[in-house]
Every structure is written in structure tokens, then in C-alpha cells.
Amino acid sequence: MKKVTIIYRTIPQYRVEFYNQLRVFLLDHGIQLQLIYGNNGFSGRNDSVELDWAIFVKNRTFNLGSFVLIWQPCLNLIKDSDLVIVEQANMLLINYLLILRRKFFKKKFAFWGHGLNLQAPKDNLFNQFKMTYINQSSWWFPYTEGVKHFLIEKGVSSDKITVVQNAIDTKTLRTQYLSFSNEEIEQCKIELGIKADEKVLIYCGALSKEKNLTFLLESATRLKKLTCIGFKLIILGNGPERKAVENFAQNSNHIIYIGPKYGLEKAKYFRLADIFVLPGAMGLAVLDAFAYETPIVTIEYPFHGPEIEYVRNNENGIIAKNDMNDFNAKVIELMNDQILCDSFIALGLEDLKTLNTETMVSNFGNGIINCLEA
Numbered sequence: 001m002k003k004v005t006i007i008y009r010t011i012p013q014y015r016v017e018f019y020n021q022l023r024v025f026l027l028d029h030g031i032q033l034q035l036i037y038g039n040n041g042f043s044g045r046n047d048s049v050e051l052d053w054a055i056f057v058k059n060r061t062f063n064l065g066s067f068v069l070i071w072q073p074c075l076n077l078i079k080d081s082d083l084v085i086v087e088q089a090n091m092l093l094i095n096y097l098l099i100l101r102r103k104f105f106k107k108k109f110a111f112w113g114h115g116l117n118l119q120a121p122k123d124n125l126f127n128q129f130k131m132t133y134i135n136q137s138s139w140w141f142p143y144t145e146g147v148k149h150f151l152i153e154k155g156v157s158s159d160k161i162t163v164v165q166n167a168i169d170t171k172t173l174r175t176q177y178l179s180f181s182n183e184e185i186e187q188c189k190i191e192l193g194i195k196a197d198e199k200v201l202i203y204c205g206a207l208s209k210e211k212n213l214t215f216l217l218e219s220a221t222r223l224k225k226l227t228c229i230g231f232k233l234i235i236l237g238n239g240p241e242r243k244a245v246e247n248f249a250q251n252s253n254h255i256i257y258i259g260p261k262y263g264l265e266k267a268k269y270f271r272l273a274d275i276f277v278l279p280g281a282m283g284l285a286v287l288d289a290f291a292y293e294t295p296i297v298t299i300e301y302p303f304h305g306p307e308i309e310y311v312r313n314n315e316n317g318i319i320a321k322n323d324m325n326d327f328n329a330k331v332i333e334l335m336n337d338q339i340l341c342d343s344f345i346a347l348g349l350e351d352l353k354t355l356n357t358e359t360m361v362s363n364f365g366n367g368i369i370n371c372l373e374a
Contacts, residue, residue: 002372003032005081006112007072007094009040009059010048013262014284017169018357019051025365031372034081036074047262069093083371085141088113088134090126099136110139110371112164115150119210119281119303139371141364144306160374162367166307167360168284170352173291176267185271192256194272198230199335202273202294204266205285207239210303212280215324217248217255219279223328224254229335233277234269236261270294274341275334279320279327286310287355289317290348295341297330299323310355316347 004026011019023033035051038059050056060071071093078084086095088111098109115134116127135155142148143166152158194200201220205211220233231254235245238260249257261269270276270292278285282298283305289296290310296317298308311317318334320327334341 001030001032002082003034003080004083004085004368004372005034005036005078006085007036007074007078008087009038009070009072009092011035011037011051011054013047013049014168016049016051017172018167018360019054021357021361022364023053025361026368029365029369031368034077036072036077038070038072040070047260067091082108083138083368084109085112085368086110088115088130088137089117090129095133099133102136102138108138108371110141111137112141113147114143114306115147115154118305121302139367139374141367142306144309146309147306160371162363162370164360164364164367165355166284167355167357168287170287170291170356171358173267173288174352176264177271177292179264180268180271185268188268189272192232192234192272194232195230198232199275200273201231201233201275201277201331202236202270203233203277204236204261204270204288205278205280207235207237207241207245209241210281211239211241211278212299212301213241213245215279215299215327216277217245219277219324219328219331220255221252222324223331226328227332227335229332231335232256234258234273236266236269267292275331277331281305282311283307286317287352290352290355293345293349295334295344295348297327297334299327310351312347316344316351318344 019035026033035054036057037054038057040059055077057072057074060073062069068091070091084098086092086098086109101107102109116122116130120127131154140151140156140161141164142151142161143164145163148161148163151161203216207213233255235257246257249255258269273294276289276294276296279299280301281303284307286307296311297320299320300322311319313319318330320330
């Protein structure tokens with residue numbers, strides 16, 4: 001039986017179903033999956049979980065000023081692996097050993113990811129360094145078609161690329177969203193002080209710099225003066241800027257900070273919402289919005305995740321200009337046009353027929369098979 005190992009810094013909650021399904025898919029094709037994970041979650045998110053069949057290995061972290069290096073001490077666990085899959089990240093020291101291992105011992109390894117750090121300028125020093133080894137892996141598993149095109153531009157052979165179409169467990173999200181009665185939702189609104197005729201905007205994501213939260217909070221303040229439509233903005237999430245968000249919300253009568261919520265609790269707050277507002281880095285939150293029937297308004301922004309490709313402007317969501325006036329105008333437009341909202345919702349639900357964990361597992365699994373056979 002062939003053996004494939006995935007090494008990742010941590011297991012975020014949204015990846016559990018993907019790993020479970022991928023394990024079954026590969027086993028059905030005579031391939032054993034070994035998942036090795038560490039303890040380096042994203043700062044402040046608190047969304048890392050354990051997985052009983054995976055192997056936890058405590059990472060070692062080295063701080064060099066503002067730069068962090070991570071050593072994942074698992075070389076003894078990958079000696080018999082036919083393929084090792086890792087995140088393409090400068091900070092991961094094991095990646096450089098895998099490059100040497102492939103060069104001198106013909107051992108296969110693959111990169112999985114974005115190709116670039118999308119939360120930094122493309123021409124910054126660290127992204128330039130990434131380009132020096134972008135073509136050193138046996139295979140590539142980019143998140144989206146856009147990342148694939150970028151890799152080809154940088155000299156990666158298209159024969160060594162499998163687009164995974166990054167996704168989350170949207171079927172479970174749908175089930176959770178539809179599990180609440182109208183009475184439960186109305187009671188929740190009463191508890192939050194939301195009036196029956198008020199629109200509900202929602203932000204859900206990391207409370208971090210790349211999410212452009214200053215823009216979000218200021219736009220909500222201006223929006224209050226621009227429209228006669230009453231509204232509340234609910235904010236879900238955690239991160240380095242939590243305190244600033246909490247302080248702003250405490251001094252506002254139209255912003256409600258809830259905190260980090262997952263699973264059913266998260267779905268409940270989206271069930272209250274009319275519009276999903278995220279004027280910063282948009283990633284898998286696109287699929288939250290589709291599954292939770294909440295039309296997206298975001299902006300043209302240089303640090304979006306690759307999943308922004310799933311938003312077709314003015315078809316299944318809105319990508320406003322990077323301008324607060326235009327952003328607020330688009331929000332007001334949706335507030336006043338339920339037919340447009342319903343159209344976005346319908347197309348988002350249609351997109352979920354392919355943007356889901358099952359499709360991602362099939363793509364990833366077949367890519368692994370192709371890499372092993374290459």
C-alpha cells in the first residue's frame with residue numbers, strides 16, 4: 001500500500017471534514033494517509049482542533065526579530081512515505097529539507113497553497129524568496145485556477161499541477177443554517193435588541209489588520225447617517241484587533257460585538273443577517289456567505305485570498321471599489337432591493353453544487369494518485 005503524508009502547522013476546525021473524507025477516498029484507492037499536525041495556529045483565532053487518527057508533533061518556534069521560523073520534528077515519521085505534502089511557506093524549515101531530499105534521493109513531495117503570501121505585496125522580499133523555490137516540488141496543489149495560472153507563469157509545468165478548488169463543508173453549514181425555527185430567530189433578535197424592521201449586517205472573520213476593520217467600522221458609522229433604514233452590524237470573530245473592535249462597539253448603538261462563534265452558533269447569527277460585509281481580505285468566508293444565504297459586499301482589495309475568484313461581481317455578490325462611498329452605496333442598494341438579494345442567494349446556492357468538500361476531496365485525491373503514478 002502506498003503511503004502519503006500531509007504535514008501541517010495545525011488543524012483548523014474547518015479542515016476536519018476534508019481530512020476525514022480524503023482519508024477514506026485514498027484508502028478506497030489503496031493509499032494510506034498519514035496526517036501530522038502541530039500547534040502553530042493563527043494568532044488569536046483559537047480555531048485549532050485535534051483529530052484522533054492524526055499524529056500530533058509539537059512544533060519548535062524560533063523568533064528572529066519579527067520573523068518566525070518553525071521546525072516540525074517529524075523526519076522519522078516520513079521515512080516510508082511515497083509522497084509528502086506541505087504548505088508552501090518560507091517559515092517552515094522542513095520544506096528546505098524536503099527539497100534536498102527530492103534532489104538527492106528522488107523522494108517526492110508536493111506544495112499545497114497560494115503560491116504567494118497574499119497578505120503581503122507581491123514584490124516584497126519574502127514573496128521574492130518564495131519564487132526561488134516555487135518550482136522545486138514534485139507536484140503542486142494550488143487552491144484555485146487563478147493560482148494555477150500564476151504557477152504556470154512562474155515556470156511550473158501544468159502537468160504537475162492539480163487545482164483542489166479550496167472549499168469547506170458547505171453541506172453541514174446548510175444543515176445548521178436551516179435547523180432554526182423562525183421563532184428561535186425572532187427571539188434571538190429580541191435578545192440582541194434588534195427591531196423587527198431593522199436590517200442586519202454581519203461581519204465574520206479574523207479580527208486582524210488584513211481584514212480592513214477600521215474601514216468596516218467607519219463605514220458603519222457613516223452608513224448610519226446616510227440611510228433612513230435602521231440597521232445593526234453584528235461582528236463575529238477573534239484576533240489581535242479584538243480589543244479595538246470591542247471598544248468601538250461599546251460606544252455605538254448600532255454595532256454588536258459577539259465574539260468568536262462556530263458551528264450552530266455561527267449559523268444562528270447568519271440566520272439573522274441580511275448582508276455579509278467584509279471590506280478586507282476575503283477567503284473561504286465566500287462559501288460561508290453562499291451557504292448561509294447572505295449576499296456579500298466586499299471591495300477591490302490587493303490582499304484577498306484566492307477564493308475571491310468565486311465571487312462574480314454583480315452576479316452572486318458585489319465587489320465595490322476600494323472607496324467607502326461606493327462600498328456604502330452598494331450596501332444601501334442591497335438593503336433596498338430584496339429581488340437582487342434573492343438573485344445573489346440563488347446563484348450562490350447553485351455554486352455550492354461544485355464548491356464543496358466532496359469536490360475538493362475528489363480533486364485532491366485524484367491529484368495524489370496522478371503524482372504517485374507520474
